Amino acid sequence: MKCKACRTLFPDAVYNELPEKKRPAFHAHLHECESCRRQYDELKLTLGIMDEKERPQLSETDWDQFWQKLSDKIETRKVDAKAFTSWLGKIKAIFQFEPKWAVQIAGMAGILFIGILIGRFYFGAEPTGIKTTSPAFSMNAELAGTTSAYLQRSKVVLLGLVNFDPQKDDPYVLNFPEQKKISRKLVKEAFVLKRQLRQSHQEQLCRLVSDLEVILMQIANLESDYDLPAIEMVKSGVERRGIFLKINIEEMEKNQKQQMESEKNIPKNSKNKI
């Protein structure tokens, strides 16, 4: 017997399960081969150490408690299963209508109804991409017009100031006295406009007008016509508050709404003509 063959028999040999036929050859090899003998002895010693492993011993009381817990769990599950079965039976009884064709028709009608609901939900919605509750148009037309005009006038004043480059442009081109005068007027109007917007629940527009009011007040209060640091401060205020962006968004929303309304009106008119 070779060493490899001998070592494959170790698991059988250590548990005395070596086949009768192989025993003599196995023991003869161990007697001759010191390496295999040493490995076999080491394995037996290792398994001897593993035999020292101890386990907790449960007392009779522990086992009684174990059974009590177990039987409780089984009983609970039995009760749950019974309750579920009876509940299922009741549900079945409720839905056991006669005649069957009536139930089938009712079922089909129900499915059709659900289908229509889903269809309306997914395909019957208004065109996407346009906010139907645009703040500029849920108020009355007069206020919308006033606000739009106010924003346009403010924008003109601010554009002139923001585009002014002191290194290239002549300060007289900017016409500061006129800018200051318009700004003062706009600040006065802002007070009334804000109140109206608040009454119409146009919070977003109201905040925009407030931001503009602050900037316009700074312009109105410029002490000299060529106060560069103050002009820079106004410019940075406009940028920081994103005034132009906000005004542009309001304009876009207004245009979108106008476009949508005109599209809605076209089919109506054409129908009337027919």
Next chain:
Amino acid sequence: MSSEQSRLIARVRDGNLIAFRKIMELHQRDVFNLAYDMTGNRQDAEDLSQEVFIKAFYAMQHFRGDAKIGSWLYRITVNTCIDKARKKKEEIYDHSEEFNDTNSVPPKYWPVSYGDNPEKQAEKSMMQRHIQNALQKLSPGERTVFILRHYHDLPLGEIAKILDISPGTVKSQIHRAFKKLQTQLSFYRNDFGREVQK
């Protein structure tokens, strides 16, 4: 299967808990010990044993009686232990940290009283930790095969049936388990060897 056991099984199938208790009492220690060997923790072993017997009670309807009821319960125990370990997303009950902590005292429930000799007590406690640690170093398959063979005295052929693997796989796994255990306990074995030689 004896006629007495067949009668008990038939009664359990009718939902008789007294008959089930009789069957349980015959196998409760084996199931608990296997669960403990697999987990290394008494509380986990108790919980797992509960789960095994609940499964067995309900699965008794499908127990054909081809295998011994003990082997069948072993199979449920092994599968329950492996499932539980998978659910915990960790190596099968890896208590290596617990066992690596050489300052910890042995659990209260260990059966053997170490007497008043503190040195002997520490030595024994250390050995238990080393054994458990060595077992935890085995792969789940190697550990299961080794535990069933070494601690539950099951022949390799029966282990193959319980685990539903080939006898060749069982042999190779136990071979690997032996090698790993020899490496893990080599320093210990040398001490042990010298003591034995004396």
